[in-house]
Amino acid sequence: MKKISESAVRRLSLYLRFLQEADAAGTDTISSGELARRGGATSAQVRKDLSLFGSFGKRGTGYSVKELLREIRTILGLNRSWKVALVGAGKLGSALFSYRDFEARGFRICAVFDADPEKVGASWGGLTVRADEEMDRVLREEEIDIAIVAVPADAAQGVVDRVVRAGVRSILNFAPVRLRVPNQVILRNVDVTLELEGLSFGLNAR
Amino acid sequence: MKKISESAVRRLSLYLRFLQEADAAGTDTISSGELARRGGATSAQVRKDLSLFGSFGKRGTGYSVKELLREIRTILGLNRSWKVALVGAGKLGSALFSYRDFEARGFRICAVFDADPEKVGASWGGLTVRADEEMDRVLREEEIDIAIVAVPADAAQGVVDRVVRAGVRSILNFAPVRLRVPNQVILRNVDVTLELEGLSFGLNAR
DNA sequence: CGTATCTTGTGAATGATTTCACAAGCTCGG
């Protein structure tokens, strides 16, 4: 199969969102132009993105909202639920944990870890915060798919190494460091400082 | 001046980080190859990125860490401090507020707003959470440069409209919606769900 | 049924970004 660019995948996620809105509003069909208008892309872009995976539309009419929803969910692997572990039960970890949207979208947080003895044992909405030492065992037992890393920057690489050794194949990292992972592990970073610096650049360039 | 791509700006931020590490480690000079090795880029990429703004290196030797630090800070507009307002004093807002790194990097949170009467008036580390109604006035008075939006998705567009009307020229949005802003306003999104869906796509494609 | 009007799917064209490749500059050891 062709190589799909990261930006194309991002756009598919966005289309999915717009389709959900349209579906909730009772819309039956939607054109590439309308999808584009909502997402800041062009209609050609939308059609090209979708054509990477098949032809889902009907000429003259557009796309069936429900059908395209199903197709994009399939493409993105969102028909199933993924098991997520959260490492780092600090401020950010706690905000992420209590964010209900993840569950609704198929990402279920099944385990929380922290190294701080004060935090270990605490009950977080049905889950017990576990000690770092249990990580390897629990990640394997629970067959965790995704690890969210929300530990301080200097602990992040160590955590990631262990998480990878425990067989986790994808990681969402919030620590402001560039992590090293083996090729087959998928890594995405959320780096708020980087975004702020991007804004700074934009403000500065006037 | 040439148009600078967003990805180039991102990389500059990363280089800045590596340079800070190198500086802290006492390194005096660094080559494009070393910078690249740390950031997953190629050495040609590093040199090309820097060459968009000038020539800062010395052939045969590399770059002076301290000098390049200064140059990149200047390019990114990080020699000054930016005034930031946080809108939405919920779970995420509170994590962001207490994150010390922003201040250290020149982003000072000078105002916090919320619409919930229970939260308004609370004291957050020296700042008082203010009511939504005061937003327009305070944003102007304090000459806020950047607004961080951490309100629920359905309130986000309304908040952004008001923030823009109050003269704020850049926005960091955490709500999972596509915001509409005028051309001259700089917008960046941090969309955690999108990132998770990207991981899902990667896991699914095996 | 025919024609006017949509909209898709997709090669081809354009534009943007990354990589290559190498001349030219700097350092160091002898």
Added chain:
DNA sequence: CCGAGCTTGTGAAATCATTCACAAGATACG
């Protein structure tokens, strides 16, 4: 001062991503 060994800066080439443009399919309606 010279030559060996680095490393930069940058056009040119290659790759990657987006936009254009249009044939072909679908619908609506007289």
